[in-house]
Amino acid sequence: MLRIWGRANSSNVMKVLWLCEELAIPFERVDAGGAFGRTKDPDYLAMNPNALVPTIEDDGFVLWESNAILRYLARTRAPGSAILPSDPKAAADCERWMDWQLASLNAPMTTVFFTYVRIPEPERDWPATAKARDAAERLWSMVDARLQRHDFVCGASLTLADIAFGPYIHRWFALPIERKPMPALEAWYGRLKARPGYAKHVAVAMS
Incomplete structure (x- = not known):
């Protein structure tokens, strides 16, 4: 299952959560960032050296930067969809x-x-x-x-x-x-x- 690291009140995490709802993508969200900390822990920095959210893990693939995540999820979960046009x-x-x-x-x-x-x-x-x-x-x-x-x-x-x-x-x-x-x-x-x-x-x- 897709794992999303990031606090729900982050604008960049919101983008990813909303897209998951639009495309009916199952996900697990792990609180990180802000009051939750975690982003400067060694294991998180190994995934995302920026110490920011969101970061996703998808079957061993790790990706950060919210708009890159949007593109990745659209291409892998809904190829050809109008949400990211193929033209x-x-x-x-x-x-x-x-x-x-x-x-x-x-x-x-x-x-x-x-x-x-x-x-x-x-x-x-x-x-x-x-x-x-x-x-x-x-x-x-x-x-x-x-x-x-x-x-x-x-x-x-x-x-x-x-x-x-x-x-x-x-x-x-x-x-x-x-x-x-x-x-x-x-x-x-x-x-x-x-x-x-x-x-x-x-x-x-x-x-």
Whole structure:
């Protein structure tokens, strides 16, 4: 059985758990990271020298990096599925947005999230948070423009791009921040919340 190492409140672990629900992949999750520790233990570092989560073990194969895990599970559990299109151009489009999530969206969204959820109030850097919020809003505007033409990021059906964005869009709408109206983005968030795996693993209380 697939083993997933990582705490359930990690955005990167949420992605993997949600995909497993979408594809009906049986799995065992082992708490690691944050308050659970374990990630700096020698046996964990032997699997993942970054000391981060998630890490998966699949019949002796070990893999880390959440978006790489998404691709691996889609290819091994649902080859040819629309969740990772087989057409090279459609696949490149999907993977481009996955890479953009890591390269562009991750940093400002992490700053805003940590400010409101993880960092004690006396230690919060409000100017940095305001700058990150503005950056995130500009980036979400790009996604909103895309969603004005499609129900999901890459077309008519859910793909790994939506799954990569999933934890971050929940935080965007759940955090106590100002947001300019983005009707297409909000409608897409509603469609995600209607999916059982997303409701179970992603659209949850932030911690």
